[in-house]
Amino acid sequence: MRKETAQSYDYAKQLYAAHGIDTEKVLQELEKVKISIHCWQGDDVRGFLFRDKELTGGISVTGQYPGAAQTAVQLRQDLEKALSLIPGKHKINLHAIYADTEEEVDLDSLEPKHFQNWVNWAKEQGLGLDFNPTCFSHKNSSDGFTLSHSDPKIRRFWIEHCQAARRIGAHFGEQLGQTCVTNIWIPDGYKDVPADRLAPRQRLKASLDEIFKEELDPQYNLDAVESKLFGIGSEAYVVGSHEFYMGYGILNKKLICLDSGHFHPTEGIAGKLSSLSLFTEGILLHVSRPMRWDSDHVVTMDDELVEIGRELVRGNLLDKTHVGLDFFDASINRIAAWVIGTRNTLKGILRAMLEPIELLKAAEHEGDYTTRLTLLEEFKAYPFGAVWDYYCESHGVPVREEWLTEVKTYEKNVLLPRNS
Template identity: 65%
Template sequence: MRKENFDRAKQDYEKWGINVDEVFHQLKSVSISIHCWQGDDVSGFEVKKAELSGGIDVTGNYPGKARTPEELRQDLEKALSLIPGKHRVNLHAMYAETKGKVVERDELEPEYFGNWVNWAKEHGLGLDFNPTLFSHEKAADGLTLSHPNEEIRQFWIRHCIASRKIGEYFGKQLGTPCLTNIWIPDGYKDIPSDRLTPRQRLKDSLDQIFAEEIDETYNIDAVESKLFGIGSESYVVGSHEFYLGYALTNKKVYLLDTGHFHPTETISNKISALLLYFDKLALHVSRPVRWDSDHVVIFDEELREIALEIVRNQALERVMIGLDFFDASINRIAAWVIGTRNMIKALLYAMLMPNDYLKQLQESGNFTERLALIEEFKTYPFGAVWDAYCDYMGVPVRETWLEEVKKYEQEVLRKR
């Protein structure tokens, strides 16, 4: 029955010139950067740990949180086995393995990520990276690269320089460039009396961090903006306008996080504008609920619009898609699987739209047919094609993956 449904679906799409087999071939080459921090509630493995800070909050206490690097990698392997395609894993600096030695963040070296690299090689994965500029005594007041204390600011500059070197190491070892992304929590809870000076310091810090050229064959630099956060409700130093200007001027990748803008503002509308000026863009896809709350990605309208903007503008090789959510109220492996499968599902949905024809309708002013077709395609037999794609990629079809997660929970997670 499933094959019959797929065969009929293929015929429906082929009437519009959409070759489903070619779509499958194209989609399987897309790699999503899956964030490691969903598996351990953004705890990391530092010997000297600080409380989670920087506007980041993880709620819930579902059993089975990863407590060690080995457990986290084991959980990632399980999640990846249920997700179609070959993907990447995104690390934060706080996931270094120092063998019980206290290593300050500005002293981190590639060797502390050797186990991650060996694991990535074994599984054919790429790695991405982020300096960790939160949950630290030198970020306790919510300021890092814009800090008025020069000693503290230089500490974070050194940390980001070290992080770029780690990214370069990943790229050299794995044969695929590492995206090293800088995000900072810097800002003020109440109305600032001076917005310019902190931004001047941030710009100077970034200039120092990026002073040394690193071959983009190995490491690609990105900067990530934010509107507001807990503790920085009134002012964030690294705003959209600040980082957009900095990235354009300094030829860095600009990273858009779906939760870092006004509640009614969408990043799908920004992608086409930025593609005019940037060779590459990066995304952190999450789901804000009223604010930047990093809920698990669902197959909603904005996710589909993001995918459509990437696909119909032929930007799959220009937009680096990463995920960024964390939920401790549900099974953490299920969260990875749900969110990543939905991102891939949205890309498939976009590839199964008659995008070129819809563009022609718009250019000719035929808005009636454009709207009619967009709405009709929402109920085309997309589900049958998604099922066939999962089968084609050798992963569970529909909700059957959930049984494997339940089994893993009983046999592994609840014994921790």
């Protein structure tokens, strides 16, 4: 380890120790945090089953940065590069359209064998896999409806797709020894105000009941349901609202997914975590960064990310919360986007772990709000970055912006030739 890194860490260690914070124990806890890194940042949500299909479901990826992965082999290669620049061992989150197979197969007929190359790779890398049915960018979602569709034949197609996805998720969990979270999100909704809000939700509930009828071992697969406030093409009404899925998840013992871009543009999700933790089996987070709408920008160290980290740590919620990412940006280097977003999410959690939580809670309990505010504000200037640098270097990962040099070299040697 470089002398300057060790010296900075030793100084930070002493500062934190003065308030009862053991940085060594903190880093041991951070080591346990697995971020589920979304594969779809690497190829702009195209997948490999229907490469020429137009993106639908309110999904839009902007930018033409060169080097997007064109094959599953390229995508795994890019993920390996990103993971080499991120400390810790994590998970990869797949959508169903990322099946790696030469067989022509539709979504409702997918099987674990169509993802075996992903399983083999994950075993080699020591990674877990999470999964999502892909309920968009398909002829059977062309009018914006899937599991709540009024046509029973189309609804049946999507039910069978989600059933297949759950079995694939369970296969991932069994093969890899790490529980797979299989998350259902659908784009269903209306552009303008509907005459009937109830019927689509009745159909969605019935579809979900059928999807979850098959009991799977929770050691291998956990189910999650994800809400949304609005999207492109569903500005007036979304069938799967927060209220719908919160009720469904609590009643049916499913994880409730909170995507930080799926609420009002100025509404944060951090404050919801403590409430949901009291009533749910668990929580799935999709950490993103909304801007004006659910535009899925690369995660930065903004106030919302810091608050999410604080709520997870202060409430001891990390054990029951699955932290994943969900953004896609084709205006910058895609590998850099993964690295920035994942490292920031880890830093947000670390920063929370390095706060004097017990002192803050004691001051609050005693009504000493002056001490609470003082500590909160002064700790913003404490050298958590020195602890982060130490953590990175101890894992053989570049410190601070040094990782960008490796990304630029990889771009020159690997990414740019893909477009030549």
